[in-house]
Amino acid sequence: MANYGGWVGKTLRVDLSNGNISIENTLEKYKDYLGGTGIGYKVLWDEVPAGTQPFDPVNRIVFGVGPLAGTGAPCNGRTAITTLWPTCWPKSLVASGHMGGNFAAELKYAGFDAIIIYGKADQPVWLCILDGKAEIRDARNLWGEGIRRTSMEISRQMGPRASVAAIGQAGENLVPMSVVINSHSHSAGGVGSVMGSKNLKAIGVLGTGSIRIAGNKEEWEKAVNYHLSLLGANNQHVVPDSPQKWSEYYGPTRWVASPGRRWGAASSSIDTGSCDPHNLNRIAYRTNNAAFFLGERAWKYTVRGNGCSSCPIRCHTILKVPSVSSKYGIPEIGQNTCVGMLFGRNFFRSFPDGPKGETSIEACMVGMSLADDLGIWDNYGQMQRDFQELYYSGILKEKVGSKEFKSYSWDEYEKGSPNFLFKLLRGIALKRDELTTALGMGTGYHLERWGIPEKDWQERPELSYWKMGHPRHHSSEEAGQTGVIINTQYNRDSQCHSHTNFIRNGLPLHVQKQIAVDIWGSTDAIDAMSAYSPMNVYKAKMAKWSILRKELHDSLSICNWMGPWIASPLKEHNYKGDDSVESLLYSLATGNPKSREELDKDSERIFVLHRALTIRDMQTSDMRTKHDTVPKWIFKDQAGKPPFSSGSSAMDPDDIKLAMDMFYSEMGWDLETGAPRTETYQKLGLQDVADVFDRNGLAVG
């Protein structure tokens, strides 16, 4: 086996049932799957039989990182956690959650590319991983504690540099809507209860090792700086949100830095100032997601940007809101991003001082403080949307019974008081009553429990619900048919940002279209948002490309929330980026040169294995009608405008059928079923999949 850089070469295998710990060679077994989700899907295919339930001891939970994790390649902080998904309804299927923070890097420094965990400990344990060795330790004294205290206790034992990924009370109590969190605020949704089912409270990692860069160090420095030069702000938005002297364009983006906008709660207030894209020493000031999501008021509470190891774009914001300490008895410091930051606020329909007033910020602080300690997941905001709908429609009152209903202060809730959150969120983590138990199950199982047909949710655009218990994640509202196709493919919300980050990067359409020609072959691949043209083959190419880049990023451990880097803020390059920057970094880091096309093939193998797992576990190859479904609301425009008219986000049913045909065709899959053919598996080196499907009648010729 060649001596590769990038990977550290070992995968840790832990059987919690008997305490056996072993180490295997990552590259011998998983090199064709790169790392991250690639390793995860491969382990589930090889080791978890069809029909397994998420909380069965035989279910695997795989913490996978890739060859770029822990290096200086920008944005490599994410750990992919793959397992049978407990909120996937009506049947659990494979999916992955992704957490940022410092865990991925520390795992590599500790000497491992992945951790495969299975079995069930007979009492609470935590896994201590220290410089190439692992040990199962007693966690009885941590069971029942929140995530922050658990992280502290384990850091005390391992040392201050340790990165601790822990579950809270929600995961312990097998609440499916639960997370694992590392580095204070970096969570992966859905998997907390799988850890809880194994009696695994936490994983602490600490290492003094290194990751060798195989290529010449001067070339590596050049490549890293080149990649940095292509970066925009969060979500690879490449133009600022306000007019700047250096900028030709501006638009509604996450590039919010501007002279006068200050980190007001820094020990000495700091102006984000001018962030000319050529100044790589000011990248960290471009983004402030608290200000993006909570409005101008958030600037004065901003301590600083925070985020993952190696990432210059700080998508988490640390806020200091002194009033919450005395008003609600929570720490005055809080941090998160996007739906994690909005966790508390989004339960409420209104606040006494408006949607972006002080109370909404306080609700965010209370929500973050509780959810990130109890370890509750919100399924990309679906929990809050469900809650509001169920309450205001009267269904909630009807289902929980009057005694329980009266135990909540609905007056406080309707007034928008963050105090309401304490009882509700603690209840979810403890499964205290009917309401909180149901909310903690995830939308699919919740609706089933309360006898509400899924289709009721699928007709309501404002609920954003897609299918199988999960919401849309950047679908037709942003990227027309391309967004729809992507949202049909996964067993949870699709989590793909390759398409939306390009569509919403802030560049004018005519500039985006020039880039689209280079990447997908035609200006027709993209439309203006909510002014869609009928389906064409270039949109199918874009959908395929987007999914494959997502899997590539998830497997190399670079952030698909930050990529892709096909557009840049560089006017002198006509705002073009580079779609082979992944291959450049991969080749230099590992010393295993691969072209863009070769890496695309690797990611196709990974994605098709995900498809095969879905087919195997659903026991049907009819993906088209049984899996790749769309909710009815995508065919409606809220203003009633017909499809393909300006300002309409409505899709057309026949056009979506054509979209799926074109996508299957681009993938080389069977048009009738949407299943990969035997020859597709063979072409991708998945002969074992083809053989299994041949035997059990799931093969499609």
Added chain:
Amino acid sequence: MTKKNDGDILKRNGPSVHSSNPCFSRREFLFMGGIIFTAATASQCWSSGNSSLIIIEQANGLVVGDPSKCVGCRRCELACSEFNDGKASPVISRIKISRNLNPWISNPGVKQFGPGTFGNGLVIQDLCKQCPHPVPCANACPHNAIVLAPNTKARVVDSAKCVGCKICQRACPWDMISFDPDTNRATKCFLCNGNPKCVAACPAEALKYVPWCDLTKIERPRISPNTFISPSKASTCIECH
């Protein structure tokens, strides 16, 4: 010490230094440092293999950090180890962020809720102070392996002389000497020969390379250092003290 050896040290410490520029000469040592040795002492210091090296000169500059700007991304640590050593390794990085990132419990001397992501959010960058005479790490080294770099006057590890005994690690009050387990050598900030990679890599302008100033009197030590000095060095000290 000959010019040839000086050149070797420079190459070992970084690719961008001109090998023709000597690390330092005895003349520079004697006169730039403003210390007058007797001829006999000087001769003893420099001609014999057992001579004791005492660094007198100040560094030209040092890297300083602004904790209120640090965003905790560790890109400086990665630039330090990857661009100088060809590997990502926070442990050998000569700027230390990781150890201050997480909870306040990590910071010795801080008994209350303090810096760190789990504390008040501040990340304190630990940096080499390029100490004035008496330089703790250099004085502690029994092998005279911590020497003066020529253009920056940084205190640097001569990896040909270093034997990996780690005595210097215990001597630095700020715990700034790293040990590379792959090479079995100590390593410390050498200011990247005048272009510090950490400063160039910081995405938040939180690091600066500034003219040298003495921070040793105002920054609280991180550890209780071992202050033992070998008898041969101590005898050299007596020449002046």
